[in-house]
Amino acid sequence: MELIVIFISASIVNNFVLSLFLGICPFIGVSNKFSSAVSMGLATTFVMVITAMVSWLLYFKLLLPFHLTFLQIPAFILVIAALVQFVEMVIKKVSQPLYRALGIFLPLITTNCAILGLALLLVMRDYSFVESIVFGLGSGAGFILALSIMAGIREELELRDVPKAFQGAPITLIVAGILALAFMGFAGMI
Amino acid sequence: MKKKVTLWYEFFKGVWDINPAFKQILGMCPTLAVTVSAINGIAMALATTFVLVFSSLIISLVRKLIPSQVRIAAYIVIIASFVTIVDMVMKAQFQELSKALGPFIPLIVVNCIILGRAEAFASKNTPFRAILDALGNGAGFLLALFVIGGIREILGSRTLLGFQVLPNSYDPMIVMILPAGAFLTFGLLMGFANAYALRKNRKVAETNIFKYKLEREKLKATEV
Numbered sequence: 001m002e003l004i005v006i007f008i009s010a011s012i013v014n015n016f017v018l019s020l021f022l023g024i025c026p027f028i029g030v031s032n033k034f035s036s037a038v039s040m041g042l043a044t045t046f047v048m049v050i051t052a053m054v055s056w057l058l059y060f061k062l063l064l065p066f067h068l069t070f071l072q073i074p075a076f077i078l079v080i081a082a083l084v085q086f087v088e089m090v091i092k093k094v095s096q097p098l099y100r101a102l103g104i105f106l107p108l109i110t111t112n113c114a115i116l117g118l119a120l121l122l123v124m125r126d127y128s129f130v131e132s133i134v135f136g137l138g139s140g141a142g143f144i145l146a147l148s149i150m151a152g153i154r155e156e157l158e159l160r161d162v163p164k165a166f167q168g169a170p171i172t173l174i175v176a177g178i179l180a181l182a183f184m185g186f187a188g189m190i
Numbered sequence: 191m192k193k194k195v196t197l198w199y200e201f202f203k204g205v206w207d208i209n210p211a212f213k214q215i216l217g218m219c220p221t222l223a224v225t226v227s228a229i230n231g232i233a234m235a236l237a238t239t240f241v242l243v244f245s246s247l248i249i250s251l252v253r254k255l256i257p258s259q260v261r262i263a264a265y266i267v268i269i270a271s272f273v274t275i276v277d278m279v280m281k282a283q284f285q286e287l288s289k290a291l292g293p294f295i296p297l298i299v300v301n302c303i304i305l306g307r308a309e310a311f312a313s314k315n316t317p318f319r320a321i322l323d324a325l326g327n328g329a330g331f332l333l334a335l336f337v338i339g340g341i342r343e344i345l346g347s348r349t350l351l352g353f354q355v356l357p358n359s360y361d362p363m364i365v366m367i368l369p370a371g372a373f374l375t376f377g378l379l380m381g382f383a384n385a386y387a388l389r390k391n392r393k394v395a396e397t398n399i400f401k402y403k404l405e406r407e408k409l410k411a412t413e414v
Contacts, residue, residue: 173377
């Protein structure tokens with residue numbers, strides 16, 4: 001039951017993009033085509049789940065017992081950077097079609113603040129190992145949801161007559177604002 | 191070419207011409223997340239500026255020592271060290287602010303403004319110019335965060351920097367201090383900034399055409 005609550009909270013109620021403002025850069029940058037938005041979301045979810053596991057082990061099994069918690073920030077960012085590289089290599093070896101679908105998005109994920117934010121949040125909230133994995137899955141699902149809704153709306157926007165000054169980022173932000181309003185409706189769920 | 195860029199412009203370009211938030215559209219996450227009130231925005235911008243200035247200085251000093259293949263990793267380690275300093279100082283001295291900003295202080299590490307300036311400027315210029323550039327970009331970021339935070343605070347809770355500025359008869363727009371308000375405010379501001387720039391460009395273009403016509407007529411007059 002606890003795990004379901006964490007999943008729903010991370011994916012819908014406290015959506016990473018629309019209520020915690022994590023991962024705005026890819027949200028604005030990669031949301032102009034539905035297919036690439038879904039690929040980016042899947043790649044991010046993948047890295048999120050692995051990051052959740054690795055950073056939990058790193059923090060609670062290495063940094064905490066040896067009183068090295070002040071190294072948290074450099075340690076997390078280095079681990080994430082290495083992890084993304086590693087995931088990229090593994091995918092390239094194991095599955096060529098998957099690599100071609102996710103390939104260009106993987107390096108971008110290193111500087112995605114949703115990933116580091118996830119690692120920091122799970123430490124702040126003191127999740128257990130299993131809870132961390134569910135939290136990673138939920139956050140990823142929420143990211144895919146927000147990104148694909150946005151991409152759908154932006155494909156429609158292409159055909160509309162948006163004032164010149166508002167084309168691109170400004171109209172995307174305004175649409176995101178309206179989406180955030182809609183997502184607030186879930187606030188009473190938990 | 192490089193000599194021509196004055197030291198003043200090295201600073202000022204970051205404030206206006208390439209304002210990190212409005213023109214480069216970098217560092218969106220903190221811009222949107224912490225601007226619930228003007229004071230939070232200022233604190234966030236100052237923390238970012240501190241990291242930006244010192245990491246730019248160090249990166250500029252060691253720019254000839256770092257092999258270009260591993261430069262990004264080296265930059266990230268340098269940036270992460272300064273972020274750790276800021277995080278610890280904030281936790282020790284300004285607990286309330288530190289709580290209000292939450293994970294966004296550690297997240298300065300992945301703020302694209304810092305890595306962006308390191309890659310685009312500090313790694314190619316002398317330390318003094320790098321500091322000026324960092325200060326300018328920091329000031330531009332401060333300006334953006336203060337404006338967005340100020341608007342949201344005034345409309346959402348009637349106050350600015352904690353002082354009441356709107357009368358009690360004004361009903362606060364709760365939506366402004368919720369996440370949706372951040373997106374709407376920033377989107378509208380960016381749109382208006384674009385509209386202003388477009389109008390200015392059109393005026394410049396019109397005056398240029400006018401001048402061109404005048405010259406043509408003068409030429410014709412002399413020909414006759």
